[in-house]
Every structure is written in C-alpha cells, then in structure tokens.
Amino acid sequence: GAGVSQTPSNKVTEKGKYVELRCDPISGHTALYWYRQSLGQGPEFLIYFQGTGAADDSGLPNDRFFAVRPEGSVSTLKIQRTERGDSAVYLCASRRTGTSGSSEQFFGPGTRLTVL
Amino acid sequence: AQTVTQSQPEMSVQEAETVTLSCTYDTSESNYYLFWYKQPPSRQMILVIRQEAYKQQNATENRFSVNFQKAAKSFSLKISDSQLGDTAMYFCAFLYSGAGSYQLTFGKGTKLSVIP
Numbered sequence: 001g002a003g004v005s006q007t008p009s010n011k012v013t014e015k016g017k018y019v020e021l022r023c024d025p026i027s028g029h030t031a032l033y034w035y036r037q038s039l040g041q042g043p044e045f046l047i048y049f050q051g052t053g054a055a056d057d058s059g060l061p062n063d064r065f066f067a068v069r070p071e072g073s074v075s076t077l078k079i080q081r082t083e084r085g086d087s088a089v090y091l092c093a094s095r096r097t098g099t100s101g102s103s104e105q106f107f108g109p110g111t112r113l114t115v116l
Numbered sequence: 117a118q119t120v121t122q123s124q125p126e127m128s129v130q131e132a133e134t135v136t137l138s139c140t141y142d143t144s145e146s147n148y149y150l151f152w153y154k155q156p157p158s159r160q161m162i163l164v165i166r167q168e169a170y171k172q173q174n175a176t177e178n179r180f181s182v183n184f185q186k187a188a189k190s191f192s193l194k195i196s197d198s199q200l201g202d203t204a205m206y207f208c209a210f211l212y213s214g215a216g217s218y219q220l221t222f223g224k225g226t227k228l229s230v231i232p
Binding site: 031033035040041042043044045048050055056059089091093095103104105107108109110112 | 120149153158159160161162163166207209211213216217218219220221222223224225
C-alpha cells in the first residue's frame with residue numbers, strides 16, 4: 001500500500017526534554033532502519049530491526065537514544081535529555097526480506113528535529 | 117569499515133545537457149551493492165539506480181546510467197538530457213550484502229542544480 005510514513009514531520013523541543021519519533025513502515029517489510037542526517041551530511045545508520053528485535057544498534061551515539069518495535073511494525077525512536085547536537089533529520093527506511101527479499105530500502109520523508 | 121567519498125559538493129548543468137557525478141568507495145569486501153539516491157527538498161530519499169558488484173555490466177535506468185569500475189572502486193552517475201526535476205541532492209551509497217544488517221553507508225552528497 002502506502003509508503004513509509006513518519007510523524008511528526010517537524011519537532012521543535014527544548015534542551016533537556018524527551019522526544020519520540022514514529023515510523024510506520026511499508027506493510028510486510030520486516031526490516032526497519034533508522035538513520036540520522038545532520039545538516040550538509042549524508043544519512044548515518046543508527047539502528048536496524050528485524051521483526052521486533054533490534055538486530056544491530058551499533059550506530060546509536062549514546063544511551064540517551066533508544067528505539068523499539070514491539071509488534072514488528074511501527075517503530076519509535078526515543079531520545080532522552082535532548083541536546084542541541086541532536087538537531088537533525090531522522091530518516092526511517094524499511095526493506096522486504098525473505099525469499100522475495102530485496103536490497104532496496106524504502107525511505108520515509110523524515111522528521112526534522114530542532115533542539116533549542 | 118566502508119567509506120564513501122563524493123568529491124563534488126555542488127554541480128550545475130544546463131537543461132537537456134549531460135552531467136556526471138563522481139563517487140569513490142573503500143571496502144575490503146567482494147559482495148556488495150552500490151546505489152545512487154536522489155533527495156529533493158521534500159527530504160524523501162528516492163532510489164535512482166542500483167549496481168550489484170558481481171555484475172560487470174553497468175546499470176542503466178532511462179536517462180540515468182553508471183560507470184562502475186570495480187578495481188578502481190569508482191561508481192559515477194551520468195544523467196543525460198537533464199531536466200529541471202533532476203535538481204536535488206544526490207547521494208552515493210554502499211551496502212555490504214554478505215551478512216548482517218544490510219545497512220547503507222552514504223557519502224556526503226552532491227547538490228545538483230539544473231539551469232533552464
């Protein structure tokens with residue numbers, strides 16, 4: 001059906017606050033990725049889910065960042081005690097796996113996070 | 117670890133002309149994919165073209181083609197008959213297909229402007 005969706009489109013918060021960013025992948029895509037794109041840079045990998053489990057979280061910058069995908073579909077990226085350096089566009093992508101799997105990741109429109 | 121380098125931060129081309137965007141990468145792996153993604157101001161990352169490393173033939177998608185030089189670790193994108201809608205950021209990306217998360221590693225991007 002529809003593509004990857006992300007909410008909110010834009011989020012402005014104050015330093016020290018907690019934020020949640022949501023990603024709704026393409027139906028049936030078991031692989032889900034979060035990337036962070038800082039100004040003037042390419043996206044950088046944060047975390048990868050296969051189903052409900054975080055199979056690779058090696059890109060999370062520190063323990064203020066956490067992500068969940070409790071039912072294997074929607075995922076939430078959570079950032080505690082936000083810092084100004086967290087300001088970026090957070091992109092979500094999903095991919096079909098299995099026998100009909102593909103290398104292609106389909107991206108959402110991203111959430112622009114601004115920490116004041 | 118893989119690295120992707122795009123040495124042209126900005127480029128411009130006249131409408132209907134041809135332009136080539138450069139990309140080099142570094143890896144010790146033999147099984148991988150290379151991609152070019154387009155990111156317009158809407159932030160949506162759109163796959164332009166994909167190349168499997170084991171294929172010697174260069175990929176082509178309509179007006180878009182690549183020059184894949186595996187020994188030189190070079191992967192350039194040629195856009196023919198440039199259109200105003202081609203104006204966007206273009207990112208080169210690497211994906212190791214042997215095992216693991218299939219995470220993408222991106223370059224810093226090239227901003228392409230098509231001039232009427």
